[in-house]
Amino acid sequence: MPSRRHFGLLLSPWGVTFSVFWLFPLLFALYLSFTHYSPLAPDLAWQGAQNYVKLSVDSDFWQAVRNTLLFVIGTVPLTTALALALALLLNRRFLGRGFFRAAFFFPSITALVVVALVWSSLYARAGMFTRVLETVGLGGPANGFLFNPATALPAIMLMDVWAALGYYMLLFLAALQALPREYFESAQLLSASRWQTFRFVIWPALKPMTLLVLLLNTIKSFQVFVEVYVMTKGGPMGATSTMVFFVYDEGLVKFDMGYASAAAYALFVVIALVALIQARYFGYGREVAL
Amino acid sequence: MPLPRMAGQTTVWSMKRLLLCGFALLFVSGCIRRVEEKTTITWWQFWTDPLARPVIEELVATFEAENPDIAVNLVDLTWAEGHQKIVVAFAAGTTPDVLELGSDWVAEFSHKGLLLDLTAEAERQRDLLLKWEPVTHQGRTYGFPWLLGTRVLFYNKDLLFRAQFDPEKPPENWADWLTEALAVDRLGSDVHGFAANAFEHHRLYKKFLPFFWSNGGRLLSEDGDSCLLASPQGVDALEFYVALCGAGLIETQRELDLAFLRGKVGFTISGDWLLDQLRRDPDSPQFGVALLPRPEGGQSISFAGGEYLVIPKKSAHAQEAQLFINFLLRPENNLKLCRAIGFVPAHKAAAQNPYFLDDPFRAVFYEQLASAQPTPVHPAWVEMEEEVERAVEAAMYGAQRPDSALRRAARAIDEIIGR
Numbered sequence: 001m002p003s004r005r006h007f008g009l010l011l012s013p014w015g016v017t018f019s020v021f022w023l024f025p026l027l028f029a030l031y032l033s034f035t036h037y038s039p040l041a042p043d044l045a046w047q048g049a050q051n052y053v054k055l056s057v058d059s060d061f062w063q064a065v066r067n068t069l070l071f072v073i074g075t076v077p078l079t080t081a082l083a084l085a086l087a088l089l090l091n092r093r094f095l096g097r098g099f100f101r102a103a104f105f106f107p108s109i110t111a112l113v114v115v116a117l118v119w120s121s122l123y124a125r126a127g128m129f130t131r132v133l134e135t136v137g138l139g140g141p142a143n144g145f146l147f148n149p150a151t152a153l154p155a156i157m158l159m160d161v162w163a164a165l166g167y168y169m170l171l172f173l174a175a176l177q178a179l180p181r182e183y184f185e186s187a188q189l190l191s192a193s194r195w196q197t198f199r200f201v202i203w204p205a206l207k208p209m210t211l212l213v214l215l216l217n218t219i220k221s222f223q224v225f226v227e228v229y230v231m232t233k234g235g236p237m238g239a240t241s242t243m244v245f246f247v248y249d250e251g252l253v254k255f256d257m258g259y260a261s262a263a264a265y266a267l268f269v270v271i272a273l274v275a276l277i278q279a280r281y282f283g284y285g286r287e288v289a290l
Numbered sequence: 291m292p293l294p295r296m297a298g299q300t301t302v303w304s305m306k307r308l309l310l311c312g313f314a315l316l317f318v319s320g321c322i323r324r325v326e327e328k329t330t331i332t333w334w335q336f337w338t339d340p341l342a343r344p345v346i347e348e349l350v351a352t353f354e355a356e357n358p359d360i361a362v363n364l365v366d367l368t369w370a371e372g373h374q375k376i377v378v379a380f381a382a383g384t385t386p387d388v389l390e391l392g393s394d395w396v397a398e399f400s401h402k403g404l405l406l407d408l409t410a411e412a413e414r415q416r417d418l419l420l421k422w423e424p425v426t427h428q429g430r431t432y433g434f435p436w437l438l439g440t441r442v443l444f445y446n447k448d449l450l451f452r453a454q455f456d457p458e459k460p461p462e463n464w465a466d467w468l469t470e471a472l473a474v475d476r477l478g479s480d481v482h483g484f485a486a487n488a489f490e491h492h493r494l495y496k497k498f499l500p501f502f503w504s505n506g507g508r509l510l511s512e513d514g515d516s517c518l519l520a521s522p523q524g525v526d527a528l529e530f531y532v533a534l535c536g537a538g539l540i541e542t543q544r545e546l547d548l549a550f551l552r553g554k555v556g557f558t559i560s561g562d563w564l565l566d567q568l569r570r571d572p573d574s575p576q577f578g579v580a581l582l583p584r585p586e587g588g589q590s591i592s593f594a595g596g597e598y599l600v601i602p603k604k605s606a607h608a609q610e611a612q613l614f615i616n617f618l619l620r621p622e623n624n625l626k627l628c629r630a631i632g633f634v635p636a637h638k639a640a641a642q643n644p645y646f647l648d649d650p651f652r653a654v655f656y657e658q659l660a661s662a663q664p665t666p667v668h669p670a671w672v673e674m675e676e677e678v679e680r681a682v683e684a685a686m687y688g689a690q691r692p693d694s695a696l697r698r699a700a701r702a703i704d705e706i707i708g709r
Contacts, residue, residue, distance in 0.1 A: 039381030040402050125539055126480060126554070143540040147488055149687060236488055236540075237683050252374050253491070254673060 033261035051262035063238045064246040072221045074157045079164050087172030105166035116230035119159045149239040156227050168213045175209035211282040222271045243267045331607045332363040332386035345630040353617045360610050385602035387611040393424040393596045394665045400432040401669035406601040419636045433600035435636035440592045440662040441559050447576040449474045449556045460580040467583040474556030475537040483537030485546035485558035494679040496593045501527040503591040510666050517703035520696040528692035532685050562632030579651045594662035670706050677702040
């Protein structure tokens with residue numbers, strides 16, 4: 001019979017790594033957010049809420065917040081809807097189903113940096129997208145998609161939807177295949193239409209997975225960074241600067257660690273709020289046990 | 291019975307002697323081993339590409355052969371992450387013994403007292419090396435110029451010819467330059483007059499400031515207390531730059547260089563690396579290299595960048611580090627590396643080599659370097675350059691008029707100075 005002491009001992013490897021690499025940085029960043037700290041002048045100057053006050057009037061920060069929200073609102077519903085549609089489609093039997101499943105999943109196992117570099121050249125002035133638009137007589141933006149303040153963010157969003165789609169499709173596919181056959185048989189017995197089967201059988205049964213997909217994708221989208229770092233460095237004119245990019249820029253380019261920590265905590269609060277709303281809306285805890 | 295006692299005493303005495311000798315031997319051997327033990331100095335440097343890296347390794351091997359008691363531990367940095375790594379190393383006290391710093395980074399560390407004062411040694415080499423400004427602070431010297439770089443005008447002869455200009459006569463003044471760039475731009479939708487950088491930090495300002503300086507602009511006042519960016523010369527320069535960009539392709543430096551290599555761009559401002567690329571690539575277009583065109587009544591002033599060697603204050607082997615720096619600065623070693631990477635050696639004797647003087651293209655770089663200007667030596671320059679870039683970008687995209695964009699940047703820089 002393992003004693004309580006053994007229990008603690010067995011937990012300690014996790015406990016130690018959790019405290020050292022997670023809890024301590026988290027609390028230390030909170031402390032830093034109330035100080036002025038630059039690694040090159042290593043005396044911490046306590047500033048109270050000054051960083052947060054500065055944040056509230058920093059137009060760059062608000063631009064980053066606006067871009068991040070646009071990114072989340074623009075990508076999360078679209079990715080989720082497309083992933084669900086694809087999953088429903090690829091759940092049917094047809095020739096080459098395996099190929100399509102693999103093909104749609106492929107982008108999500110490719111390194112994001114590679115995806116971003118490839119798409120950068122697709123979006124360039126002489127890139128494929130502009131050429132295709134020119135062939136149909138539309139013509140692309142003057143300097144390619146990423147160098148135009150109006151098209152840069154949508155361009156990154158489109159790439160992100162493409163890159164993230166496969167992973168969430170796989171999650172939905174897994175959930176679909178776990179549904180008991182009896183559900184569909186009963187629907188058939190009641191001669192339910194396809195839409196009715198989806199609306200009253202599949203959709204309610206998929207709710208827990210939808211919540212998971214939404215949560216994961218929302219959190220990931222709030223943290224969008226790699227795409228921006230590789231493709232635009234936040235430009236042109238801050239049109240693609242996001243909250244994590246702002247934190248990176250303040251912390252690791254300008255080395256204003258206190259200010260960067262304050263921005264990071266602002267991001268934390270926003271993500272926590274949105275996650276809470278999503279969980280409340282999808283009735284987390286009530287239907288999740290389905 | 292004195293004998294046994296004597297014998298006993300002798301035994302004890304000889305035992306003691308033996309022990310003493312043993313200790314002495316141990317001590318001496320310890321000393322010998324300590325003498326034999328090498329001093330290892332660590333060198334952080336940025337030259338990792340396939341052409342440069344073997345030269346760096348060869349230099350280190352030669353130095354180690356000359357100084358058998360010193361070993362050099364070579365550590366590579368990348369341009370993208372190097373600055374971060376260096377700042378973190380200073381914060382953590384894990385700095386190397388010899389460190390390569392970009393010209394615009396030195397002030398950040400020298401002004402905070404993180405670098406060793408090398409004035410005494412620098413005085414001995416003062417007249418041998420070029421461009422000391424970036425490592426000088428309040429009359430003291432904190433490093434050595436090593437590799438110097440500047441940017442010049444590259445032009446595509448084929449495109450100039452197609453636009454009906456003399457391909458052997460590149461523009462010398464701003465007015466001609468703009469006319470020719472616009473004409474080249476009209477040659478086709480896939481051909482551009484000028485290669486314009488966008489939103490790459492640490493790059494855009496290097497492109498704009500030559501226009502500003504050439505037009506007689508000055509970034510900071512004499513006493514360094516205020517920013518003069520929004521002067522009439524500055525506004526004129528930005529207006530011209532924006533007009534030139536209007537005849538151009540806006541892209542990243544990498545893509546712009548590629549576009550020039552593919553013969554899609556009439557004019558670009560670039561560094562020695564592009565010259566080497568153009569010469570290596572069999573498909574590169576007919577091109578020429580010239581001094582930056584000058585405004586009416588102005589000069590041709592380019593950006594002076596470069597790489598400097600410094601010794602962080604925490605180094606435990608400053609003497610050996612200085613030996614190594616002196617070795618790297620010998621004309622033959624300075625030249626060897628510059629031939630691999632295309633920079634101009636900081637050592638005057640090395641720069642006077644026929645390799646530079648007899649090559650008409652490299653001679654242009656050398657001539658441009660003579661009048662080239664470094665950025666202001668200010669610890670917060672990295673923050674100031676961002677404001678300059680923000681203003682240039684806003685004007686390029688038409689979000690702000692050049693004068694109001696520059697006024698805003700000047701106010702922001704004044705704030706940085708006042709902190």
